[in-house]
Amino acid sequence: MRAESSLMDVPAMTCAHTDARQHAGQILKTDPADCLALTQALLEDLPCGAPDCAADLCLLAADAALRCGERDLSSAFLEQVTPTTAGGHVRSLLLRAQLAQGSGQVTQAAVYVQRAAQAARDAGLRGEEGDALSLLAQMQHRAGKSNEALHLLARVLTLRQADGNVDAEIRALCDQVVILNSQGRLRESLELLDAAQRRLPDCTDPLESALLVHANLGVLHEQAGQYGAAHAQFTQALDVAQRAGNQPESITMALKAGGMAHKLGHLDEAAELLTVALEGAREMGSTNEQSTALQTLGMILAAQGRGPEAAEAFQEAESLAEASGDVDRQLEILLGRATHHLDHQQPTLAGAPLKRALMLAEQAERTREMLQAHELLAQLYEDDAPREAIAHLKSAAHLSDQLRDVVLAQQARELTTQAELSSARRAVWHERQLRLASEQARTDAIAALDRERFYDDLTGLPNRLLMRVLLSQVAEQTTRGGQGVSVAILDIHRFKQVNDALGPAGGDELLRAVAGRLKAGLTKGEVLARTGSNEFVVLLLGETLEMRERRAATLLAALRENFRVHGLPVSVQGSLGIAHHPHDGTDPDELLRAAHIALDDAREQGHALARYQGGGEERQATLHFEAALADALNQGEFDLHYQPITDAASGLVRGAEALLRWHNPELGFRSPAEFIPVLERTGLIVPVGAWVLHEACRRASTWGGVPVAVNLSARQFQQGDLLGTVRSALQGSGLPPECLKLEITESLMIQSPERVQEILLGLRQMGVQVMLDDFGTGYSNLSLLRNIPVSGLKIDRSFVTALERGENASAQAMIRAIVQLSEALGLDTVAEGVEHAEEHQLLRDLGVTLLQGYHFAPPSATWNPEPHCPSGVVAAV
Structure with missing residues (x-):
């Protein structure tokens, strides 16, 4: 948000410099350097x-000097000014305010702005008053007083509209959008941005107005987590700003585009954009933009393992943000810095910034930042101060509930707005039609509209909307009358196959027949509705739960007799889930959710009918977990830790294995054993695995020839272009192929040996080697092993664990057999899970060549081979 002064509107005067002064005012925004040179002359x-x-x-x-970053020169020119007009006095005060704000004198800046606003109001200068109030709103928002800023901007918008200045009106609307976005009020932001777009055809400065629209669209996409779309909008805004010669906005858009490139994992592009922005901000003396660039550059440096440089960037960013008085920037930097220290096992450095962040967030009423600070403090105190950790977790849970309530309220408002808009549009359309019809036609049309809103077109049954209303009414009536009501959801099995075999018309005929048979089995007061393609909901009445469950079983049994569709017999089977009011819920949503869970149980357990047995909270938690995991890659929440692979005889490092880790701001650190099976089940392992390959290769390219090992999933072999992904990772990082070791499991060889062999041959042709992981777990096919191109075997950790449990004889025999097999086939052997020196000695004596485990080093995000691998001593795994 930037307040624009009216300096370009130089009043025409009878003097020798009139034309030149007007030209200087016209180029002030597009070329401030030329404007400065001209005015000096x-x-x-x-x-x-x-x-x-x-x-x-x-x-x-x-x-002009201020826009060029020459603050001292700007101040010197102001000292020469003795304004003779009210407009000149107001402009002088606004420039002094901007100089004071840029140098961190926030209180003095606010005094100048308030004086400017009052002077403009007294003189009836609406444009200058709007400029002053816009700048004051910007300052209040940065200080955490966002609601006060919105009130000021509402006044600014009124002034702009009264003044007939469309460009300034668009700026005022977009300034409000910025604040609403920061508060998460996206619906209101969209409405204002839509109003701004409608005014674009009437503006006189299309480049500047287009810049504002693109920038705010980028912010909206960023708020929605659509980082690719946000990156595109910010890049377009950067292009517009550069074409307009607007250096301050070019810096801001470079920061925004760089931030999105960082979130998308395009670190080189992000660093380039942010460095350009930082240089421009330093040239102009813009402390806020400098702190933003340094903060994101610090994150990139941290991701690259350059901890000291990252800490230095964070420290400089924090100092600049504190000097500017921008609360949101200070919070972002403090929390980012603390997260960096916690991620890099530096808890003693995280405490101070976290406490400072919590205090600022509480003062400025920033709920999300308060939640994040409490969660990080709980993580900080988890080991050393459990009581404090629990207290912070309780505070975080309370704040999370508050945020959830806010989100639910916002969603309710959005749905209400959508419903009102939809109803209004449909009402307008119907009104146009009704004007041409008779009164009888009008009555028929209104009835048809009501049926369209509340009834299913195909079966004539109530739809989901009407069913929910009826459920509320029936529940209330039965409670007063002593009866009970239950909600049964019935799902028809294999409906898609029927639809495919008989065509859409046949499927429709079957649904109508099912609806007719179910409806015939209802008693007085019961309701049947169609709520999905092959889903029906029944509201069952009866005095006892058992009575209503028997009614449900009767309805389900009625489907067992064959239907006739197009003259052909069709067998129908179904599953039914039932939930009881008020035991399983009191409102329609609770009852329907419980019945759906019961229906899922009926399908999974193979039962025709299942009653709700609880578990809704666990299912919601699972859905929440899966949703967070699905977005983790886009949010940059994955990280790689590296564990060295060591020569059993010499103790030298021969490589390292890349291990995937996930930390979600809300869910915390999650175990790979918990999230990797979900990635496998959902297919997300394919894009995540591609990211792991690229990131591991990029990191290993800095290790001077030490190889990196990466685990591959069966899904990566079955879906996508694995060879292309490996090739891209190697080419993008510059890592030599012989420095990449891919690990696959024995079970993968059994599942699809032909495809695996084809891909492994392709990897061999590239020069990439493959290790067989978890060897010896019972799937081994020795003839297959002889024919598949692998370079080594990784002994399953269960054999190493058996040594510790005292099962030495059998474990040693198995390990010795694997070693002998490896030697016969010319393969390397790696034993993982080595915890103690005794295991190290025993495995070395058994002939295992390479070892991995906590005995040597735990997995670490900052691991590198330099302290462990002397120059010139590098060997392949």
């Missing part, structure tokens, strides 16, 4: 005879 040519000329030229020069 004109000032040297004074006096010209006009009383206001010198003052106006000094104001122009001061503004």
Whole structure:
């Protein structure tokens, strides 16, 4: 949000410099350097005879110097100004405010702005008053007083509309969008942005207005987690700003585009954009933009394992943000810095920034940041101060409930708005039709509209909307009358196959027949509704739960007799889930959710009918977990830790295995044993696995020839272009193929040996080697092993664990057999899970060549081979 002064609107005066001054005002925003040079030349040519000329030229020069980042020169020009008009006095105060704000004198800046606003109001200068109030709103928002800022901007919008300045009106609307976005009020943001877009055809400065629209669209996409779309909008806004010659906005858009590139994992592009933005911000003396660039550059440096440089960037960013008085920037930097220290096992450095962040967030009423601070403090105190950790977790849970309530309320408002808009549009359309019809036609049309809203077109049954209303009514009536009501959801099995075999018309005929048979089995007061393609909901009445469950079983049994569709017999089977009011819920949503869970149980257990047995909370938690995991890659929440692979005889490092880790801001650190099976089941392992390959290769390219091992999933072999992904990772990182070791499981060889062999041959041709992981777990096919191109075997950790449990004889025999097999086939052997020196010695004596485990080093995000691998001592795994 940027307040624009009216300096370009230089009043025409009868003097020798009139034309030149007007030209200087016109190029002030697009080329402030040329404007500065021109005004300086004109000032040297004074006096010209006009009383206001010198003052106006000094104001122009001061503004141009400020835009060029020459604050001292701008201040010097202001000292020469003795305004002779009210407008000149207001502009002088606004420039002084901007100079004070840029140097961290926030209180003094606010005094200047308030004086400017009052002076403009007294003189009836609506444009200048709007400029002053816009700048004051910007300052209040940065200080955490966002609601006060919105009130000011509402006044600004009124002034702009009264003044007829469309460009300024668009700026005022977009300034409000910025604040609403920061508060998560996306629906209101969209409405204001839509109003701004409607005004674009009437504006006089299309480049600047287009810049505002693209920038705010980028922010909306960013708020929605659509980082690719946000990146595109910010890049387009950067192009517009550069074409307009608007250096301040070019810096801001470079920061935004760089931030999105960082979130998308395009670290080189992000670093390039942010470095350009940082240089421009330093040139202009813009502390806020400097702190933003340094914060994101610090994150990139941290991701690259350059901890000291990242910490230095964070520290400088924090100092600049504190000097500017921008609460949101300070919070972002403090929390980012603390997260960095916790991720890099530096808890003693995380405490101070976290406590400072919590205090600032509480003062500014920033609920999300308070939640994040409590969660990080709980993580910090987890080991050393459990009581404090629990207290912070309780505070975080309370804040999370508050945020959830806010989100639910916002969703309810959005749904209400959508419903009202939809109803209004449909009402308008129907009204146009009804004007041409008779009164009887009008009555028929209204009835048809009601049926369309509340009834299913195919079966004539109530739809989901009407069913929910009826459920509320029936529940209330039965409670008063002593009866009970249950909700049964019935799902028809294999309906898609029927639809495919008989065609859509046959499927429709079957659904109508099912609806007719179910409806015939209802008693008085019961309701049947169609709520999905092959889903029906029944509201069952009866005095006892058992009575209503028998009614449900009767309805389900009625489907067993064959139906006739197009003259052909069709067998129908179904599953039914039932939930009882009020035991399983009191409102329609609770009852329907419980019945759906019961239906899922009926399907999974193979039962025709199942009653709700609880478990809704666990299912919601599972859905929440899966949703967070699905977005983890886009949010940059994955990280790789590396564990060295060591030569059993010499103790030298021969490589390292890349191990995937996940930390979600809300769910915390999650075990790979918990999230990797979900990635496998959902297919997300394919894009995540591709990211792991690229990131591991990029990191290993800095290790001077030490190989990296990466685990592959069966899904990566079955879906996508695995060879292409490996090739891209190697080419993008510059890592030599012989420094990449891919690990596959024995079970994968059994599942699809032909495809595996084809891909492994392709990897061999690239020069990439493959290890067989978890060897010896019972799936081994020795003839297959002889024919598949693998370079080594990784002994399953269960054999190493058996050594510790005292099962030495059998475990040693198995390990010795695997070693002998490996030697016969010319393969390397790796034993993982080595915890103790005794295991190290025993495995070395058994002939195992390479070892991995906590005995040597735990997995670490910052591991590198330099302290462990002397120069010139590198061997392949």
